[in-house]
Amino acid sequence: MARREPLEAGGGGLAFVVRHPLLVAGAFLVGFWVAAALLAPVLPLLDPNLPLEPLRPPLSVASDGETVFWLGTDPKGRDVLARLVWGARRVLLWAGLAVLSAYLVGIAMGLLAGYRGGIWDEVLSFLANLLLSFPVMVLYIVVITRIGPSPLNIVLAVTFASAPGIMRIVRGLVLDLKTRDYVAAAQIRGEREAYILLVELLPNARGPLVVDACLRLGYTTITLATLGFLGLGLPPPDPDWGAMIAETQPMGAFAGHALLLPALAVSSLVLGFNMLADGLRELSR
Numbered sequence: 001m002a003r004r005e006p007l008e009a010g011g012g013g014l015a016f017v018v019r020h021p022l023l024v025a026g027a028f029l030v031g032f033w034v035a036a037a038l039l040a041p042v043l044p045l046l047d048p049n050l051p052l053e054p055l056r057p058p059l060s061v062a063s064d065g066e067t068v069f070w071l072g073t074d075p076k077g078r079d080v081l082a083r084l085v086w087g088a089r090r091v092l093l094w095a096g097l098a099v100l101s102a103y104l105v106g107i108a109m110g111l112l113a114g115y116r117g118g119i120w121d122e123v124l125s126f127l128a129n130l131l132l133s134f135p136v137m138v139l140y141i142v143v144i145t146r147i148g149p150s151p152l153n154i155v156l157a158v159t160f161a162s163a164p165g166i167m168r169i170v171r172g173l174v175l176d177l178k179t180r181d182y183v184a185a186a187q188i189r190g191e192r193e194a195y196i197l198l199v200e201l202l203p204n205a206r207g208p209l210v211v212d213a214c215l216r217l218g219y220t221t222i223t224l225a226t227l228g229f230l231g232l233g234l235p236p237p238d239p240d241w242g243a244m245i246a247e248t249q250p251m252g253a254f255a256g257h258a259l260l261l262p263a264l265a266v267s268s269l270v271l272g273f274n275m276l277a278d279g280l281r282e283l284s285r
Contacts, residue, residue, distance in 0.1 A: 023279025026214075029272025033265075037089040048086045049237045051077040055255050074244065074258040075251045083239035084265055090234055091241060091269070094151050095220040098158035099213060106163040107209075110170025111197045115178055125171070128164035136161050140223060144232045151234055154227065158220055169212060173205040180204075207284050211277045218273035225266045241266050 017024050036043075046052070046067070053062055054077040056069045071080040113124040131139070143157040177183065178201065186196050227233035228242025236243065244262040252259045 020279050020283055022275045023283055026272045026275030026277070026279050029268055030276055033088045033269050033272070034092060036085045037092045040085045040089050043085065045082040045085060046079040048078060048082040048239050050079075052079065053077050055251075055258075058257050071261055072255070072257045074248055075255055076247070080244075080258050080261055083244060084241075084261060087239035087241045087244065087262070088265065088269070090238060091221060091224055094154060094234065095217055095224055098155045098220050099162070099216050101155050101159040102162035102216070103166055103209075103213065105159055106166025107170050107202065109163065109167040111174055111201065113167065114171040114174025115193070115197060115201065121171070124167065128167045131161070131164040132168075137223070137226065140227065141230070141232065144227060149227070149232045149235060154224065154233070158223065162216060162220075166209075166212070166216075169208065170205060173208060174201055177201050177204055211281050211284070214273050214277035214280065218270040218277075221266060221270050221273070 052067070053069075053073055054075055056062070056073040056077075058070065058072040058080075060069050060072065061067065062069065069079055069081075071084070073079055074083070109124050109128070113121040139161045140157050143160055144153060147153045147156070183196060183200050186200050191200075224233055224240070225242035225245070228240040228244075229246045231243075231246065233242050234240045241262040245259060248255050248259040248262075
């Protein structure tokens with residue numbers, strides 16, 4: 001057995017950062033936006049929907065001599081900082097709910113298809129392959145335009161489009177795990193199928209699923225921003241990063257900050273999720 005060298009006192013945290021920089025950087029970016037979203041109600045922010053003074057640059061002071069627009073205002077005079085922070089709250093809430101819903105459906109389908117096999121596997125795999133044959137963004141747009149834009153409908157659209165991919169991942173893992181000795185032991189003990197699926201199989205498949213969930217949160221963030229840019233996202237007037245980009249685009253030459261900042265917010269959050277997924281993959285190895 002290889003001998004592990006003890007870490008110097010106080011050096012454990014630094015050593016972890018050096019060994020897993022992607023994980024730490026991703027956790028920092030995601031943690032920053034999560035903290036901003038959670039603290040939005042208590043932070044000293046302006047009303048994100050209140051029109052004040054249009055097209056004010058960052059670090060400018062309002063005409064009252066007291067209000068500071070730290071990140072400027074958009075063409076409608078709304079504070080960009082407040083809209084970014086409250087927009088993070090909406091993005092993380094609905095992206096998280098959408099991915100959670102997709103995982104509940106995809107995991108259920110994958111467990112049944114992989115463990116039972118036979119007609120269950122054939123039917124569920126056919127449905128999954130049928131849905132996966134459509135371009136994802138086209139499928140989102142078709143579903144949203146058909147049932148109308150709303151937060152709940154976006155969750156349904158993401159579930160409808162993402163669950164088949166999750167199902168295939170879970171199915172592949174279960175096909176391998178169900179041949180293990182601990183599954184055979186549970187079957188010999190007479191355990192119920194639900195126990196075997198949820199206690200013996202699912203926990204042992206969690207590693208790849210956690211990594212995939214981080215990646216899928218990034219994809220869903222991009223989806224929400226794209227739908228918001230196309231006018232099919234979260235309904236106004238509450239801030240939405242994609243809608244902020246779309247509203248400012250016609251006047252981008254005069255309000256570059258109001259166009260660039262929400263784009264950077266989307267990019268940083270997606271980058272954080274991707275780096276977190278890569279870091280978790282490296283850590284698992």
